[in-house]
């Protein structure tokens with residue numbers, strides 16, 4: 178079974194236990210921290226079904242653990258009649274979904290994302306991956322879940338840093354969309370609820386369904402990420418993904434304004450939105466041209482020409498440029 182469309186059904190359900198209960202044969206891949214924090218609600222749904230606890234660290238999203246998960250499926254005699262149910266953040270759903278996509282050439286897949294970022298980003302759009310030989314998400318597949326079940330109550334135990342990661346992606350999609358959701362997010366600081374999650378999912382889903390295999394339109398979702406990646410690398414990953422993306426959004430806003438793609442009013446609104454969601458971080462690490470160049474060059478997506486997503490007055494657009502041009506722009510604005 179090769180799932181070649183963005184055909185995932187997204188269900189908002191606080192009574193998620195009933196949905197899981199109704200799945201006849203299943204195996205679970207569960208984030209260990211989430212399991213330990215929520216034993217009272219997780220253990221009852223397991224019944225006697227097999228479950229694999231995964232230690233969700235970025236360094237563990239690797240081939241050794243993928244083999245371990247596949248071996249677990251084999252040992253438990255999982256077959257294609259089973260649903261693979263992944264419960265956890267993006268790390269767990271990425272590796273669990275990848276395992277589901279290749280075990281017996283593909284099994285049914287249900288995701289219960291438990292982080293804000295997992296709900297609005299990692300579980301949406303059908304990308305699965307592990308990190309391979311030092312390159313992030315370099316091995317994976319396009320494989321949409323049959324169902325994504327969203328229970329925002331899971332987020333009550335999420336640490337603040339993880340919330341920031343989610344808000345950075347949420348603000349990013351609102352800025353890409355540029356429509357009602359942006360107006361709503363900009364009006365006042367919204368509390369994180371099902372409305373926010375469902376709007377952010379809709380925008381990502383809409384972009385992904387126009388470009389399921391990431392050939393063109395999906396590039397827009399890289400807004401803030403090229404610069405964000407530079408910040409992550411130069412800080413030796415001591416600056417989180419969300420903070421790095423937020424800094425990236427600010428730097429891209431600076432470039433877009435300086436190059437005349439956005440008015441002062443749009444530029445100010447972008448900065449105000451970042452500030453409203455406490456995402457106005459400052460880049461503090463020293464960087465020079467050669468470091469930025471090397472990091473951009475290592476990125477598998479950048480060949481001689483690279484695509485930098487810039488702001489336009491209403492949305493965003495992809496600007497093709499040489500690596501040298503991109504580095505010069507980023508170096509000039511990185512301390513904005």
Ligand SMILES: NC(=O)c1ccc[n+]([C@@H]2O[C@H](COP(=O)([O-])OP(=O)(O)OC[C@H]3O[C@@H](n4cnc5c(N)ncnc54)[C@H](O)[C@@H]3O)[C@@H](O)[C@H]2O)c1
Pocket residue numbers: 208209210211214233234235238265266267268269271291292293294295298299300301302303304305306314331332333334335336339342
């Ligand atoms: N497939 C995609 O399209 C896609 C998109 C974006 C990101 N990703 C991937 O997602 C990963 C990041 O995902 P993430 O931000 O969800 O991080 P994560 O999976 O590392 O989870 C963050 C931390 O929170 C813990 N946790 C999970 N749920 C919790 C809860 N409800 N309460 C308390 N703690 C909880 C986890 O154990 C972990 O320590 C990266 O590997 C990234 O590459 C994938």
